[in-house]
Amino acid sequence: MRYLSTRGHPWSSPAFPGPAFSDILLAGLAPDGGLYVPESYPLVSRAELDEWRALNYADLASAILAKFVDDIPPADLALLTRRTYTAQVYGNGRVAARAPEVAPLSWLIPPGRFGQEGGLALLELSNGPTLAFKDMAMQLLGHLFEYVLARRGEEINILAATSGDTGSSAEYAMRGKHRVRVFMLSPHERMSAFQRAQMYSLQDANIFNIAVRGVFDDAQDIVKAVANDLSFKARYKIGAVNSINWARVAAQVVYYFKAYLAATGEPSADAVQAVDFAVPSGNFGNVCAGHIARMMGLPIRRLVVATNENDVLDEFFRTGIYRPRPTGETCQTSSPSMDISKASNFERFVFDLVGRNPATIRQLWEAVDAGGSFDLSSSPCFERLPEFGFVSGRSTHADRLATIRQVYENYGLIIDPHTADGLKVACDLRTAETTMIVLETALPTKFEETISEALGCTPPRPPALRDLESLPQRVEVVDADPQVVKRFIERHVT
Structure with a gap:
């Protein structure tokens, strides 16, 4: 290699x-x-x-x-x-009675329930040292x-x-x-x-x-x-x-395989069960890893790109126009880790979309690096977009508050605002026949103000982090x- x-x-x-x-x-x-x-x-x-x-x-x-x-x-x-x-490293799981596991699936709707053949699950990725x-x-x-x-x-x-x-x-x-x-x-x-x-x-x-x-x-x-x-x-x-x-992206490819293997049973002789993944997206690295897993042959049907109000990626997948916003137009939101208007890893995907042509990439990113945009809507390569399985959607502050409340009321779980963005778009685009896995991005304790606004209470913290804000800062x-x-x-x- x-x-x-x-x-x-x-x-x-x-x-x-x-x-x-x-x-x-x-x-x-x-x-x-x-x-x-x-x-x-x-x-x-x-x-x-x-x-x-x-x-x-x-x-x-x-x-x-x-x-x-x-x-x-x-x-x-x-x-x-x-x-x-x-x-020991990934032992901050939210379900205390369960033995610690690296990247477990948490089923909201198990497959086959409520007339749905495909289930709905969270992939717990936030049980490490920084949550x-x-x-x-x-x-x-x-x-x-x-x-x-x-x-x-x-x-x-x-x-x-x-x-x-x-x-x-x-x-x-x-x-x-x-x-x-x-x-x-x-x-x-x-x-x-x-x-x-x-x-x-x-x-x-x-x-x-x-x-x-x-x-x-x-x-x-x-x-x-x-x-x-x-x-x-x-x-x-x-x-x-x-x-x-x-190396970061390659390491992230692993948990797509882990989630797929955990969500599916033994494949039949004539078919491999496919799943969908919904990914809260800002810099495109997390969902780019899913794209790579799919290119490697993992049976992923769709990759659902979920953005917040900074919806540059959603705009591209809907229209073919990639239009990064200037600083003054980048919104400050309640899912701040996604407050990004220039998705660094997007270049990796577009490289595949344009047939791995570096001359085309140089031309496109010359415009982006100069503060501009590019439009592939009339390009033959944009007609190939469905081959890569991407769909997208957008979530707002009101959406994430409502999603946090619904998940807590229906399942007794508290999720962070970014995961709420992913789950909101996942539910908008979910289909009955395919299991949808939503990638969790952080534990809710990192965003207490938004959780308090949604639920009227703050989520519990791991004991070692209870007085974090009072420590000296450098x-x-x-x-x-x-x-x-x-x-x-x-x-x-x-």
Whole structure:
């Protein structure tokens, strides 16, 4: 398995076909500003799916990731996944009576009930250290970085942007790791109090929090600008943990397989049961992993893209127009981790949609990077969109409040606002014959104000996090300027 850039970066010689997995793990963005993708998607056979039904999450992760990892011995990869995916690390499940399990399904409507052949379930992805789905991939990245850097005798300075959950997930995964520093950008005063405290209260010497005056897209633009300064990137060994890093997306592919195998019985001889997945979407990384799983042959019928009021992705899947909004038009909502108007991973999907043509991607993203948009509505490639299984919908503040109330009244569960967005759109588009799995994105305690507005009460917190907001916080507030961030990095890298 070798990798290429969505924008067609030429490699140094015909003898070097492209970087290996460990190379792109450390690199983040490709040198031409594109995103790394595998030269082809590995296919999974029916027999492999049957064999994987007996595996626990750690061994399933090893089996799937081995298809993308060409330069880490399988035995070492298995040790890394087993060190990552344990009940102790992912033991914050909401059902106390149930033994801890990595990424369990929680059935709202089991298959066959109420006249519905297909069921409705939540895939619980938020039982990790920071109570957000980002932990599922980020904890593994921490171990991968430490392993690869030790083997190479190198170090890395991670520069990333967060709209809420990526930051704390990355920092908790990398804190105390040898040879790793983290410089995390976040939008100043645009996250929940819990999200800010989770990040800013960390006092580890290798963790640096930088609050940018602006929105998430401003912070993300800084990350890309620094990564595109190739001399600075090389001098200060800049890496990435946002979902622009292929390893993050690859790790997220695993839980689509896990959910499918848990939701379906043994396949019949003549058919494989398909499922739908609904995914709350902002930066497109989570649902991009579902796209990759589907391209690998996992029987996913539809991928439901659920947005909040920042509905750039919904607009594209309905109209073929991709129109990122400027900072002033990016809404501040009650599902803040989705307050994103430039979906970084969207480029990976469009690369497949346009037939993996890097010249087309360069042309399209030249317009996007200049603050513009593109329109594929009259392009032959847009007619192929149904082949990829994507549908979409939009949720508002009123919708998420109503969904939170309905789930609590009907099932006795409290869900967070982002999961509510996903569930609202899932229910709008659900069909009787197919099981719908909604990806949970965070535990509700991270968004107490919205839960209180919806239910008149606050959700319970894990004991270790009860006084989180009262802890001392360490953060530097800066203007949205790449040069300011570069100077900050220079001062703190010794």
